[in-house]
Amino acid sequence: MQKRLLLGLMAVVVIAAGVFYVLTMPRRLEASEIAADGSGDAARGATVFWAGGCVSCHAPAKSEGEAQLRLGGGAPLVTSFGTFHAPNISTDPADGIGDWSLADFANAMQRGVGPDGTHLYPAFPYTSYARMTKGDVADLFAYMKTLPPVEGRAADNVLSFPFNIRRGVGLWQLAFLDPDPVVALPADASEQVKRGQYLAEGPGHCGECHTPRLYGGAGGLDRTRWLAGAPNPEGEGKVPDITSSETGIGAWSEADIAYYLETGFTPDFDSVGGAMVEVQKNLAKLPAGDREAIAAYLKAVPAP
Structure with a gap:
């Protein structure tokens, strides 16, 4: 009986290891x-x-x-x-x-x-x-x-x-x-908004910091709260909401957002801080049209 039990446990371990190997293949x-x-x-x-x-x-x-x-x-x-x-x-x-x-x-x-x-x-x-x-x-x-x-x-x-x-x-x-887009844009979305979506959701990876994570799921992004703000992954402060909500940047115009990405100055005469300093410096090197496209996309992102 003990031998059968041991063999059964060994079989389970081998099968589990095989399943893990297959599921985790590159x-x-x-x-x-x-x-x-x-x-x-x-x-x-x-x-x-x-x-x-x-x-x-x-x-x-x-x-x-x-x-x-x-x-x-x-x-x-x-x-x-x-x-x-x-x-x-x-x-x-x-x-x-x-x-x-x-x-x-x-x-x-x-x-x-x-x-x-x-x-x-x-x-x-x-x-x-x-x-x-x-x-x-x-x-x-x-x-x-x-x-x-x-x-x-x-x-x-x-x-x-x-x-x-x-x-x-x-x-x-x-x-x-x-690899699919996160935000479902309307069928009549402008090419500018589509370009902004590509930059923000793709190479710009804005969601990686501005979207809360599902810690019970080992840190995947909570897409139901896309860009709605999140705890700072390094433990200090909060990464802000950049949706069009009242707690986000709903009061900012597209021009305000584009100007902030270019200069680091907010409509309230504040300046960029924290990890966003480096991000803003990078985005300042983009063509003006790309910063304007990101701004147009952010205004199109629905509030959570």
């Missing part, structure tokens, strides 16, 4: 979802680079000028799940991504899978980058190849159990990696 892009090698344009990629906020995590903290383009890894991100260290994404072939192919880069950006098949932690906002076009991904890759190599690897992440089991991120991706 899911890479199809070849048709990746742009052709060499098709990227570095000049266009510069705009994608600043929209995507690469500097904020991967450059030295509070860097300015040329130092912003040295992407050896930035300040640690301390969260309730542990401390994350952004990796070196410079062109260094040993410590960075200098020997990556476009396919390697696209799969990391849009599926959260490294070249060696390991899952990337969603502190890297690939759930938003998954909405980018393959052309923009190729353009970004072309631009990043023009940046200087930086030697040195970032420190390892410091995570508690079970978040330190990287393979388990595959389950998280099954639940939360969705």
Whole structure:
């Protein structure tokens, strides 16, 4: 009887391990979802680079000028799940991504899978980058190849159990990696609003900070409260509501929002603060039309 029970338990363990293995397998892009090698344009990629906020995590903290383009890894991100260290994404072939192919880069950006098949932690906002076009991904890759190599690897992440089991991120991706748009725009939405949606929900990854998370679901975004404000993931203060609600930026005009993204000044003569300082500096480098498109989209986002 005991032998049968033991064999039964072993069978259950083997089956559970097999199911876990299958469910957590890396899911890479199809070849048709990746742009052709060499098709990227570095000049266009510069705009994608600043929209995507690469500097904020991967450059030295509070860097300015040329130092912003040295992407050896930035300040640690301390969260309730542990401390994350952004990796070196410079062109260094040993410590960075200098020997990556476009396919390697696209799969990391849009599926959260490294070249060696390991899952990337969603502190890297690939759930938003998954909405980018393959052309923009190729353009970004072309631009990043023009940046200087930086030697040195970032420190390892410091995570508690079970978040330190990287393979388990595959389950998280099954639940939360969705490349579809979040907001259902009306059929007659303008091209400007559609452009703003693409920038805000895709490369700009606004929802990653401004949307509350489902902590019971391991930190996925609560789409029912899209952009409605959230606790600061680093534990101090609150990330504001940027919907058109009364508690958000409903009183701001599109021009107010665009001006804030350009200059950092609010309609109330206040100035940008906290982590948004770096974001605003990045967005200030976009074409004016793109900032105006983001403003138009934010005014179109329904209040929760």
